[in-house]
Amino acid sequence: xxxxxxxxxxxxxxxxxxxxxxxxxxxxxxxxxxxxxxxxxxxxxxxxxxxxxxxxxxxxxxxxxxxxxxxxxxxxxxxxxxxxxxxxxxxxxxxxx
Amino acid sequence: xxxxxxxxxxxxxxxxxxxxxxxxxxxxxxxxxxxxxxxxxxxxxxxxxxxxxxxxxxxxxxxxxxxxxxxxxxxxxxxxxxxxxxxxxxxxxxxxxxxxxxxxxxxxxxxxxxxxxxxxxxxxxxxxxxxxxxxxxxxxxxxxxxxxxxxxxxxxxxxxxxxxxxxxxxxxxxxxxxxxxxxxxxxxxxxxxxxxxxxxxxxxxxxxxxxxxxxxxxxxxxxxxxxxxxxxxxxxxxxxxxxxxxxxxxxxxxxxxxxxxxxxxxxxxxxxxxxxxxxxxxxxxxxxxxxxxxxxxxxxxxxxxxxxxxxxxxxxxxxxxxxxxxxxxxxxxxxxxxxxxxxxxxxxxxxxxxxxxxxxxxxxxxxxxxxxxxxxxxxxxxxxxxxxxxxxxxxxxxxxxxxxxxxxxxxxxxxxxxxxxxxxxx
Numbered sequence: 001x002x003x004x005x006x007x008x009x010x011x012x013x014x015x016x017x018x019x020x021x022x023x024x025x026x027x028x029x030x031x032x033x034x035x036x037x038x039x040x041x042x043x044x045x046x047x048x049x050x051x052x053x054x055x056x057x058x059x060x061x062x063x064x065x066x067x068x069x070x071x072x073x074x075x076x077x078x079x080x081x082x083x084x085x086x087x088x089x090x091x092x093x094x095x096x097x
Numbered sequence: 098x099x100x101x102x103x104x105x106x107x108x109x110x111x112x113x114x115x116x117x118x119x120x121x122x123x124x125x126x127x128x129x130x131x132x133x134x135x136x137x138x139x140x141x142x143x144x145x146x147x148x149x150x151x152x153x154x155x156x157x158x159x160x161x162x163x164x165x166x167x168x169x170x171x172x173x174x175x176x177x178x179x180x181x182x183x184x185x186x187x188x189x190x191x192x193x194x195x196x197x198x199x200x201x202x203x204x205x206x207x208x209x210x211x212x213x214x215x216x217x218x219x220x221x222x223x224x225x226x227x228x229x230x231x232x233x234x235x236x237x238x239x240x241x242x243x244x245x246x247x248x249x250x251x252x253x254x255x256x257x258x259x260x261x262x263x264x265x266x267x268x269x270x271x272x273x274x275x276x277x278x279x280x281x282x283x284x285x286x287x288x289x290x291x292x293x294x295x296x297x298x299x300x301x302x303x304x305x306x307x308x309x310x311x312x313x314x315x316x317x318x319x320x321x322x323x324x325x326x327x328x329x330x331x332x333x334x335x336x337x338x339x340x341x342x343x344x345x346x347x348x349x350x351x352x353x354x355x356x357x358x359x360x361x362x363x364x365x366x367x368x369x370x371x372x373x374x375x376x377x378x379x380x381x382x383x384x385x386x387x388x389x390x391x392x393x394x395x396x397x398x399x400x401x402x403x404x405x406x407x408x409x410x411x412x413x414x415x416x417x418x419x420x421x422x423x424x425x426x427x428x429x430x431x432x433x434x435x436x437x438x439x440x441x442x443x444x445x446x447x448x449x450x451x452x453x454x455x456x457x458x459x460x461x462x463x464x465x466x467x468x469x470x471x472x473x474x475x476x477x478x479x480x481x482x483x484x485x486x487x488x489x490x491x492x493x494x495x496x497x498x499x500x501x502x503x504x505x506x507x508x509x510x511x512x513x514x515x516x517x518x519x520x521x522x523x
Contacts, residue, residue, distance in 0.1 A: 003282070003352075003361065003362075003363070003364050003365070003366065004353075004358070004362075005353075006346070006349045006350075006353065007349065007366065009345045009369075012280070012345075012366060012369040013369055015366045015367060015368055015369055016368055016369060016370070019134070039338060041337050041338065043343065044337065044340060044342075044343045044344065045276055045332070045334065045337045045340075045343075045344055046343075046344075046345075047276060047278040047344050047345050047370075047371030048345065048371060049343065049345055067141075067369075067370055067371040067372070068139065068256075069256070069276060069371040069372050069373050070255075070256035070269070070373050071276040071334065071371070071373060073269075074269045074270070074271055074274060074334055074373070075271055075334055075337055083258070084223075084258075085132050085223040085258065086132075086223070087223065087240070088221045088222070088223075089132065089133060089134045089138075089220060089221030089222075091139075092139075092370075093133070093134055093138045094137070094138055094139060094140065094141060094200075094201050094368065094370055095138075095199075095201055095367075095368060096199045096200075096201055096202075096281045096325075096327070096367060096368045096370075097137055097138075097140045097141045097142065097199060097200035097201035097202075097204070097370065
C-alpha cells in the first residue's frame with residue numbers, strides 16, 4: 001500500500017486486527033435529535049468515521065470500524081448516543097497501542 | 098457459587114496491573130477483570146514511558162521489559178504549511194530515563210508480572226457496573242456474573258463508564274479530554290537510524306504544534322520505535338468545533354506534510370488507532386478518589402500530567418497502582434473494613450508520592466495550554482519571523498523591526514499576558 005497519498009479511512013482501519021460483534025455496542029437513541037443538531041461534532045471528531053451524513057440532516061452510524069475511544073459520547077451535544085463497550089472481548093484488537 | 102476476592106481490579110492496564118502485582122506478591126487474592134482479549138489489546142497512548150517508577154518496582158526491567166528505544170533526542174516544532182521551526186535537544190548520556198514502547202506489548206508484560214505474582218486476570222469481560230450494597234461497593238457485575246471483593250479498584254481508564262454508571266464520577270465533558278489518533282508505520286531499523294540520525298537503541302520523541310491540528314489547540318507527536326514510528330495528533334475536544342477537517346483527515350495531512358512525508362517514505366501502515374486522553378489533570382478527577390469499598394487509579398483518576406510538551410500518563414498510572422496496593426495493605430493489616438475512613442490512607446499516600454505533588458504544581462497548566470493563540474498566531478509568527486529574518490535581500494533587517502513586521506494581529510499585551518500565563522502555570 002503506497003503511502004504517498006491520503007489513505008482512505010476504511011483502508012487504514014483494515015490494517016487493524018478486528019473481531020467485530022454483529023450486535024452494535026453503540027446506538028443512536030433518538031435520530032431526531034441528530035436531525036435537529038446543527039453542529040454534528042461526531043462527523044468531525046470520530047477517528048474512525050463511524051458517523052456519516054445521511055439525507056435530510058440525519059446521521060448514519062456504523063459500529064464496524066469503531067476504535068472504542070468514546071469521543072462521540074463526550075461531544076454529542078444532545079446526549080443522543082447510547083454507548084457501551086463491546087461484549088466478550090469483541091471489537092478492535094490493538095497489536096501496538 | 099460466590100467466590101470472594103481480597104481485591105477486584107477493573108481494567109488490566111498499567112495502573113491496575115501494578116496494583117494486582119503488588120498485592121498478589123504479598124499474598125492477597127486478586128482478580129483483574131479486563132474487557133480485551135488480553136491485557137494491552139485496548140490500550141493506546143502516544144509513545145513514551147518515563148522509567149523512574151520502574152526502577153523501584155521491577156529492577157530487572159531494563160533487560161526484561163519490551164523497550165523499543167531509549168529517548169535521547171527531544172524535538173519541539175512549530176509547523177506551518179511550508180515552514181517549520183524546531184528546537185532539538187540531544188544527549189549522549191546513556192542513563193535510562195525514558196523509552197518508547199508499544200503500549201500493548203508493555204501492558205502484556207505487566208500482565209505476566211502480575212500473573213507470576215499470583216494475580217488472576219480474567220479477559221473478554223467488560224465490567225458493566227459496580228455492585229453497591231448499603232452504600233458500599235462490594236463487587237462488580239459483568240454480564241450475568243457478580244463477583245465480590247473486600248475492595249474494588251477502578252483502573253478502567255479515561256472513558257470511565259463504570260464509575261459514571263455508579264454515580265461516582267460525573268459524565269466526561271469535552272473540556273476534560275482530547276481525542277488522539279495515531280498511525281504506526283513500519284520503516285525498518287536501519288532506515289529509522291539513518292533518517293532520524295540515531296544510534297542503534299536511541300530514539301527520538303517529537304512534539305509538534307500548528308499545522309497538524311490546522312492551528313487548533315492540540316498537538317502532534319512522532320516517536321521512533323525499533324522498526325516502526327508512531328505518528329499522531331491530539332485535538333482538545335473543547336476546541337473540536339474549531340477544527341475545519343475531520344480528525345481522521347488531519348492525521349493524514351500531517352503525515353503527508355513534506356517535512357514528515359520524506360521521513361517515512363516507503364513505510365507501511367501497521368495500525369490505526371484512536372483513544373481519549375485526559376487534558377485537565379486533577380481538574381478532571383472524580384469528586385472522590387476513594388470511598389466505601391473502592392479506590393480510583395490511573396487515567397480514571399485523572400492522573401495524567403499534561404504540561405504541553407511533556408505528557409506523562411504511564412508513570413502516573415503505575416505509581417498510583419503501587420500507592421493503591423500500599424493503601425490496601427495498610428487497611429488490611431489494620432483490620433479495617435475498607436470503608437471511606439480507613440481508605441483515606443490512599444489519599445494520604447497519594448499526597449506523599451510524586452503524584453499529587455506534581456499534579457498540583459501543574460493544576461492550572463490547562464489554562465495556559467487552552468489559549469488558541471499558542472497553536473495559531475505563535476506557530477505562524479515564529480516561522481514568519483525567521484523566514485523574513487533569514488531572507489537576505491539587501492534591505493536592512495534588525496530583529497525588532499522584523500518582529501513588528503511579522504507578528505500579525507497579536508498585540509504586545511497579548512504576548513506578555515500569554516507569556517506570564519505560561520511561565521506561571523507550566
